[in-house]
Amino acid sequence: MLFNGFRLQLRVDHGIAELRFERRDGPVNTLDHVTLSELHQALELLQQESGVQGLLLTSGKRDFIVGADINEFSELFGLDHSALTASLRQTHALFQQLENLPYPTLAAINGMALGGGMELTLACDYRVLGEAARVGLPEVNLGIYPGWGGTVRLSRLAGIATSLGWILSGRPQRAGAALEAGVAHQVVADAQLGDEARAFLLQQIDAGDDFTSERQRKQRPLVLDEAAQQQLFEAAKQVARQHGDHYPAPRAVLELVREHAELPFDQALECELNGFPGVAKGPVAKSLVGLFLSDQLVKRKAKATTSEARNVSQAAVLGAGIMGGGIAYQSASTGTPIRMKDITGDALELGMREADKLLAKQVERGRLGDANRRAVLETIMPTLEYDGFDAVDLVIEAVVENPKVKASVLAEVERAAPNAVIASNTSSISISQLAESLQHPENFCGMHFFNPVHAMPLVEVIRGKQSSDAAIATTVAYAVSMGKTPIVVNDCPGFLVNRILFPYFNAFNRLLKDGVDYQRIDRVMESFGWPMGPAFLADVVGLDTLVHADAVMVDGFPERMGHDGQTVAEAMLRNGRLGQKNGRGFYRYGVDEQGKRFKAAEDEVYGLVESLATSMPEISDHEIGERMLIPLCLEAVRCLEEGIADSAAEVDMGLVLGLGFPRFRGGPLRYIDTLGIEVFCNLVEKHQNQGPLYRLTDGLRQRRAGQKTFF
Numbered sequence: 001m002l003f004n005g006f007r008l009q010l011r012v013d014h015g016i017a018e019l020r021f022e023r024r025d026g027p028v029n030t031l032d033h034v035t036l037s038e039l040h041q042a043l044e045l046l047q048q049e050s051g052v053q054g055l056l057l058t059s060g061k062r063d064f065i066v067g068a069d070i071n072e073f074s075e076l077f078g079l080d081h082s083a084l085t086a087s088l089r090q091t092h093a094l095f096q097q098l099e100n101l102p103y104p105t106l107a108a109i110n111g112m113a114l115g116g117g118m119e120l121t122l123a124c125d126y127r128v129l130g131e132a133a134r135v136g137l138p139e140v141n142l143g144i145y146p147g148w149g150g151t152v153r154l155s156r157l158a159g160i161a162t163s164l165g166w167i168l169s170g171r172p173q174r175a176g177a178a179l180e181a182g183v184a185h186q187v188v189a190d191a192q193l194g195d196e197a198r199a200f201l202l203q204q205i206d207a208g209d210d211f212t213s214e215r216q217r218k219q220r221p222l223v224l225d226e227a228a229q230q231q232l233f234e235a236a237k238q239v240a241r242q243h244g245d246h247y248p249a250p251r252a253v254l255e256l257v258r259e260h261a262e263l264p265f266d267q268a269l270e271c272e273l274n275g276f277p278g279v280a281k282g283p284v285a286k287s288l289v290g291l292f293l294s295d296q297l298v299k300r301k302a303k304a305t306t307s308e309a310r311n312v313s314q315a316a317v318l319g320a321g322i323m324g325g326g327i328a329y330q331s332a333s334t335g336t337p338i339r340m341k342d343i344t345g346d347a348l349e350l351g352m353r354e355a356d357k358l359l360a361k362q363v364e365r366g367r368l369g370d371a372n373r374r375a376v377l378e379t380i381m382p383t384l385e386y387d388g389f390d391a392v393d394l395v396i397e398a399v400v401e402n403p404k405v406k407a408s409v410l411a412e413v414e415r416a417a418p419n420a421v422i423a424s425n426t427s428s429i430s431i432s433q434l435a436e437s438l439q440h441p442e443n444f445c446g447m448h449f450f451n452p453v454h455a456m457p458l459v460e461v462i463r464g465k466q467s468s469d470a471a472i473a474t475t476v477a478y479a480v481s482m483g484k485t486p487i488v489v490n491d492c493p494g495f496l497v498n499r500i501l502f503p504y505f506n507a508f509n510r511l512l513k514d515g516v517d518y519q520r521i522d523r524v525m526e527s528f529g530w531p532m533g534p535a536f537l538a539d540v541v542g543l544d545t546l547v548h549a550d551a552v553m554v555d556g557f558p559e560r561m562g563h564d565g566q567t568v569a570e571a572m573l574r575n576g577r578l579g580q581k582n583g584r585g586f587y588r589y590g591v592d593e594q595g596k597r598f599k600a601a602e603d604e605v606y607g608l609v610e611s612l613a614t615s616m617p618e619i620s621d622h623e624i625g626e627r628m629l630i631p632l633c634l635e636a637v638r639c640l641e642e643g644i645a646d647s648a649a650e651v652d653m654g655l656v657l658g659l660g661f662p663r664f665r666g667g668p669l670r671y672i673d674t675l676g677i678e679v680f681c682n683l684v685e686k687h688q689n690q691g692p693l694y695r696l697t698d699g700l701r702q703r704r705a706g707q708k709t710f711f
Contacts, residue, residue, distance in 0.1 A: 002045045005038040010046060015053040016201065017046055022060030029061050031116040032069035036091060043097050054201045055098075057107040057124060058194065064109045064133070065117025070142070073289045077280045084277045091116075091148050092273055095123040104204040104211035108197035109133045110190065114172060119146055122153040125214045126204065127183060128197040129175040130190035135183065136172035140249045142292060143285030143664070145256065147276040152268045155257050157183055157218045161231040164257060168239060168250050219265035224258070232258055246529050246664045249279050283674050287666030290711055291656060294649035294667075295485070301650075302479075302486050308470050309477035310421065312336060312393040318409055319399040320347040320382070323425065325354025326453030327396055328380045330482045333359065337379040339388060348382040355380055358454050386416035394478050396447055398425040401548060407437035414438050421474045423447035423461075427498055427545075428552040431464035431491045441466040447475050448495060449484075450658050458657035459484040464491050485657055487650050493556025494549070496645050497658040500668070502553040503631030503693050505546065505569075506561055508534040510690065511627060512568045512609055515616035518586055519601055524624045529662025534628070536599070539585035543573045560692045568612055575608060629671075630684055631693040634700075636668040640710075641699040648710040669710040677704050 002017075003010040007029070009020045019042060021029045029035070046052065059065065076087060098105065098120075107113070107121035109129045118135045121127050129135070137146045137154065145151060146167065155163040158181040166173060178184035188196040204211050222228065232254065239250040256275055260268035279285055313336070317327045320342040328351060331338040342348050359376055362368035368376075381388075389395070395417055399409050406424060413422060422444045424434055435441035446462025459479040463472055472488060479486035489496040511521055522533025530537075538546050546569050553561045572585065579585035587599040636651050645651045652667020665671045672680045681704045687694045702708075 002049060003038070003042045005041070007032075007035040007038045008042060010042040012049060012052060015051055015205075016198065017049070017052045017055045018058060019046075019055060020058045020060055021065055027061070028063055029059055029065040029117070030067060030069040031065060031120065032072055036094060040094055040097075043094070043101075046101070047097075052103060054103050054205045055101060055105040055124075056197060056201055057105070057121070058197070059108075059110055061111070063111030064107070064113040065120060066112050067115030067117050067138070070289060070292055073142070073280075074286075074293075077285060077289070081277045081281070084280065085273065088147055088273050088276055092269060095120065095149055096269075099123045099215065104201060104214075106197060106201045106204070108193055109135065109184075110193055112136075112172065114138055115146070116148055119148040119150040119153070122150060122157070122183075122218070125211045126185045126200065127178070128186045128188060128193065128200050129178060129184045130193040131175055131187060132190050133175045133178075133187075134172035135175075135178050136170065137167050138170040138172070140168060140247070140253070141170045141288065143247065143249050143282065143288040144276070144280050145249050145253045145272075147272065147280070149269055149272065151253065151256055151272050152260060152265070153218050154183070155261065156220060156222060156265075157181075160222065160228045160257065160261070161235075164231070164235045164253070167253050168235065221263060221265070221268070222261040224261050228261070246284070246662065248282060248284055252279050284664045287664055287670055287674065290666050290670055291652070291663060294653050297647070297649045298485060298487060298653050301488075301646075302476050305473050305488065306477040306480065308473040310393060310470060310474045312421075312474060312478045312481070314392050315339070315478065316341065316389060316392045316395045316413075316417070316420075318342075318395065318397045318413060319425075320351025322350070322354050323449070323451060323453065324398050325351035326358070326451070327398060327425070327449060329355040329358045330453050330484075332376050332379045333362070334482045336478070336481060337381070339381045339383055339392065341383050341386065343384065345384065348384070352377075352380065352382055386413070389413065389416040389420070390418070392417045392420050394421045394423065394474060396423050396425055398449075401426060401429065401545070403429050403433065406434055410434060410444070411437045414440065414443075421445070421471045423471075423475050425449055428494050428549045430493065431462045431467070435464050435466055442468040443471050445471050445475055446491070446495065447479070448497075450497075456658065457483075457485045458497070458654060459486045460495050460497060460654070460658070461486045461488045462491055462495050463488060485653070487645065487654050489650075489654075490644050492642070492644055493552050496639055496651065496654045498549060499553070499639060499644070500632055500635045500651075500655060501659055502550055502561060503635045504628060505534060505538065505550065506563070506693060507628045507631045508538075509563065509567045509569065511619075511624060513564075513612055513614050514619065515610070515613040516619060516624065518605075518609065520621075521624055521628070524621045525628060527621075528625055528629075529665060531660045535586035538569060539579035539587055539589070539599075542579045542581050543569050543585055544578055546579075547573050566612065568609055571608055571612060572605070577605075626683055627687060627690065629668075630687055633668040633672055633680070634684065634693065634695075634697065637672070637697055637700055640669065641697060673709045673711055677707060677709065 001011045006024050011018050023029050105124040106126040107124045113121050113135045137150050139146050162181045175187045179187050186200055236254055243250045260271040315331050315336050316339040317324045318341050320340050324340055328338050328340045340351050359373045363370055363373050395413050424446050427448055431446040435444050438444050445467040448460040450456035450458055461475050476486045518535040522535050525533040577584045580589050583589045588602050589599050592598055639645055640648055640651050648669045652669050655661040655667050656663055661667055684696050
């Protein structure tokens with residue numbers, strides 16, 4: 001063996017060198033600084049070795065290489081421009097050292113080859129993939145673009161349209177797609193990958209210097225003819241539609257490929273290298289990298305929590321309808337059979353229709369066969385009785401949001417399922433209060449799903465005063481098994497997400513009473529990056545639900561969240577406006593003659609809102625944004641300071657996953673960091689005459705004095 005490191009090994013056998021990536025101290029291969037250092041050492045040794053006729057790159061892990069080590073990005077991107085460029089240049093030189101070896105090189109790709117891992121394989125002459133392999137360049141999801149030659153080599157191998165499609169989507173591509181694009185040279189059975197890759201390499205060795213034509217193919221400049229220009233134009237339209245102005249990396253990719261397409265290979269690489277620091281050092285990359293690391297933290301915490309979990313082989317949901325049907329679908333489709341109980345057959349029918357509708361969509365998209373759809377549906381057992389509940393391991397209560405009704409139902413199910421963990425899907429009612437109706441409150445906690453259940457990744461697991469660690473662990477493990485991201489939070493009105501959301505709605509109500517046009521507020525907040533403005537969001541939530549939850553928040557935090565007189569939402573509700581559920585809210589909803597859904601403003605709503613306005617001050621769009629965001633951000637700070645969530649990462653992930661806080665801003669606490677603590681505190685003080693929702697916390701004052709960030 002020529003080299004035996006902690007990340008890779010190099011051996012030569014009968015003229016074939018094998019560079020095997022197999023990290024000793026971790027589950028996956030990454031191109032961290034240690035791996036890159038060892039790769040440099042191995043290539044130096046390889047260049048001194050005589051008799052080598054070909055090089056095979058392999059992996060001893062389930063995946064080939066999943067990319068660079070994102071844990072190193074914050075420090076790397078924190079370097080000044082010249083130092084970051086120098087670091088990139090070292091890796092470019094390393095990949096070119098591999099690329100310029102005087103014999104054919106081949107990457108045998110198993111599992112995932114992503115990001116820098118794929119860029120490494122592109123530096124090889126040939127790529128043979130196992131059938132289950134996936135390759136991709138997901139860097140845009142982190143606010144950057146491939147910076148180790150990926151934009152150059154892929155565009156020259158696969159062409160403008162395919163390379164831009166891969167890079168801009170960030171999605172891993174199947175082995176067959178890689179073969180069709182000319183990126184892969186052969187796709188083989190996974191079990192035969194090693195043997196087939198070696199045999200393919202031997203064929204290329206026997207073919208003499210044919211491998212040089214492969215090098216020329218991926219290094220030859222492109223021609224930006226009329227067809228290529230059209231492809232760039234179409235890609236630009238897609239970027240504008242999907243990413244708008246908030247994500248600089250996709251636009252940078254377009255400009256970069258257009259710029260380097262016709263350049264000689266070395267100049268094209270230099271072009272990519274020089275542009276990288278501009279996106280890597282920006283606030284969007286910082287936020288998205290931070291979100292990725294926060295997501296990893298949340299997942300690690302969930303995994304650690306499940307060590308005390310009981311096995312859930314049979315679940316149940318109380319309350320059918322849209323929410324119950326969605327929960328039943330999510331459980332059954334991820335492998336846990338579930339009973340769905342309600343008190344009427346009509347409700348059960350609605351719940352089963354909802355589950356079947358969601359399964360049918362999976363069939364339409366080709367993700368599920370019709371036979372599998374029927375099999376999954378058969379694991380949802382609708383029932384009007386508690387028969388069989390003694391064998392249930394976890395019950396989710398999802399009945400009407402009324403404390404008395406919930407307390408009664410919880411007491412019933414505890415008698416029917418004495419050994420089960422019981423979790424309430426309440427969005428606002430105190431878990432500790434609901435636990436008072438139970439004989440064994442230690443087996444009870446909250447499990448708050450977000451609507452629609454199948455689409456929203458977050459589940460809040462709420463710890464009541466008497467919830468046991470085993471109950472929390474079991475609920476977390478069940479949420480993970482359903483494909484959800486659980487965050488454990490402590491009990492308080494609104495828990496984490498809704499508690500932070502309602503100061504935002506409170507600010508919206510204040511602006512309306514100041515005579516600000518609700519459509520203008522929606523436009524301002526959507527331009528900030530929200531998927532929808534507060535008026536549209538209120539309609540989606542439902543104005544009846546909004547008013548009920550707001551009352552809970554006012555009762556819990558009367559000084560901060562109280563209102564002066566009737567709220568606009570209350571007036572809308574009294575006017576029979578429920579939002580999307582009855583087609584009449586801040587907007588009117590319907591279907592036009594072409595069958596297309598629409599939303600439209602109505603004069604009646606303007607008249608109603610204007611009747612409640614108490615003042616008409618001049619206000620800028622910038623000030624609207626400040627007044628909307630300050631209460632939300634301050635409540636996020638309070639939730640962290642009061643221990644409702646354990647970490648800033650969990651607060652931000654909760655708001656991004658559960659509420660749609662703009663990902664490119666990283667969450668409310670990271671947004672404060674981006675502004676700067678001093679700047680944010682000055683903004684709060686500027687608006688402090690708006691009342692208690694606009695007052696600094698003691699903790700923020702301390703952070704300001706110490707210039708301490710959240711991350």
